[in-house]
Amino acid sequence: MSDLAPARPEEPVRAPRPERLASRSRNEAIVAAFSYAVILLLAFAFVLPFAWQVSSALKPPEEIFALPIQWIPRHPGLQNFAEAWKANPLGRYTVNTARLTILSLVGHILVSSFIGYGFAKRRFPGREVLFMILLATMMVPFHVKAVPLYIIFKKLGWIDSLKPLVIPAYFGGDAVFIFLFRQFFRSIPNDLDEAAEIDGCNPLYIYWRIIFPLSKPVIATVAIFSFMGSWNELWGPLIYLNTREKYTLSIGLRYFLGEYTIEYHLFMAASLIAVIPCVAIFFVFQRYFVKGVVMSGLKG
Numbered sequence: 001m002s003d004l005a006p007a008r009p010e011e012p013v014r015a016p017r018p019e020r021l022a023s024r025s026r027n028e029a030i031v032a033a034f035s036y037a038v039i040l041l042l043a044f045a046f047v048l049p050f051a052w053q054v055s056s057a058l059k060p061p062e063e064i065f066a067l068p069i070q071w072i073p074r075h076p077g078l079q080n081f082a083e084a085w086k087a088n089p090l091g092r093y094t095v096n097t098a099r100l101t102i103l104s105l106v107g108h109i110l111v112s113s114f115i116g117y118g119f120a121k122r123r124f125p126g127r128e129v130l131f132m133i134l135l136a137t138m139m140v141p142f143h144v145k146a147v148p149l150y151i152i153f154k155k156l157g158w159i160d161s162l163k164p165l166v167i168p169a170y171f172g173g174d175a176v177f178i179f180l181f182r183q184f185f186r187s188i189p190n191d192l193d194e195a196a197e198i199d200g201c202n203p204l205y206i207y208w209r210i211i212f213p214l215s216k217p218v219i220a221t222v223a224i225f226s227f228m229g230s231w232n233e234l235w236g237p238l239i240y241l242n243t244r245e246k247y248t249l250s251i252g253l254r255y256f257l258g259e260y261t262i263e264y265h266l267f268m269a270a271s272l273i274a275v276i277p278c279v280a281i282f283f284v285f286q287r288y289f290v291k292g293v294v295m296s297g298l299k300g
Contacts, residue, residue, distance in 0.1 A: 053275075056268040057081070064264050080269035084256070087266055090273065092245060093252035097274075100165055100237075100248060101230040107169030108177050108226040109219055115173060116181025117207045121193055131182070138175045142235060150239060160242045165233070177222045184218040185211060220288030228278050249274045 051071065056064050058076040084090065118124075119131050153164040188211060196206045234250040241247055253274065256267040 050275075053268050053272060056264060057272045059265060061263070061265045064268075080265045081273065084266040084270040084273070087263075088252055088255050088270070089245070090249070090252060090270060093247055093249045094273075096162075096246060097231055097248040097250075100162055100233070101227055103162070103166040104169045104230040105223055105226045107166065108173050109222055111170055112173030112177035112222060113181045113212060113215065113219070114207065116178045117185055117211055119178070119182045120185035121190070121206075121211070122203060134175050134178060138179075146235070146239065153240065159240055160246065161240075162246070164240045165230075165236045174226075177225070180218055180222060181215070184215055188214060217288050220285045224281060224285055227281055231274075231278055 055071050055073060057080055058078070059070075059073040059080075060075060060077075063070060063073060063075070119127060119134075149164070150159075153159055156163075158164045158167075192210055193206055196210055201210075232250060233248065237248045237251050241251070253267070253270055256263060256270055
């Protein structure tokens with residue numbers, strides 16, 4: 001006789017009851033409706049100040065604080081933008097801000113991607129230790145480094161120029177951007193590197209011709225962060241720039257606030273001019289931005 005026990009007949013798989021399926025679908029619908037309600041509420045809370053800014057920029061001064069609040073201006077017009085443009089040299093401030101933003105953006109992308117490639121794809125002694133030290137620098141606030149940096153830049157003769165705001169981007173980039181690039185590069189299969197090395201490619205060629213072109217999502221993410229950070233930068237220009245002709249938009253907006261009175265209609269118009277590029281950049285590259293954050297933040 002065989003020692004093997006006879007196999008038990010398999011029990012038939014029972015389909016879930018219709019009432020259970022209906023209850024599950026109802027619960028999922030309730031959760032989805034609640035989630036959308038919370039999202040809409042948060043979106044409304046974030047959009048409300050911007051909507052008031054747009055409305056105030058189109059109003060004459062007597063309608064801004066009129067009660068009850070008129071969200072849609074009774075006499076809308078673009079004269080506030082023309083007056084704000086003439087009241088202060090916004091054109092010069094915009095050019096200065098654009099120069100600072102573009103130069104910093106190029107430096108952040110090139111340098112941070114190159115360093116991130118080294119941490120992600122190249123093996124060398126102390127790589128993980130150096131990366132941990134790099135991440136630790138993210139914990140140091142700008143105010144702690146402000147005085148030492150000012151002394152260094154003053155001895156270099158860079159005060160009252162864009163050099164202290166631009167050149168550091170080309171010597172180390174930014175720890176956050178390096179982290180994003182490193183995480184994204186680690187998600188790229190190593191087979192590409194190995195195949196290129198077998199064909200005789202050096203690491204620099206692999207980085208520039210193979211890895212970098214595949215990094216459009218994270219490049220868009222870093223570009224958005226760098227653009228918005230440089231465009232809205234306040235502390236750096238406030239500390240290092242002394243000549244009014246060299247000011248950026250973030251400092252130039254301060255001249256719309258008088259000592260005793262504030263021309264809110266002009267201030268809102270000028271603020272809207274400064275905000276529009278950031279909003280436009282985000283909406284244009286939103287798809288790449290979300291994809292880059294997900295892939296560089298969760299993978300690797």
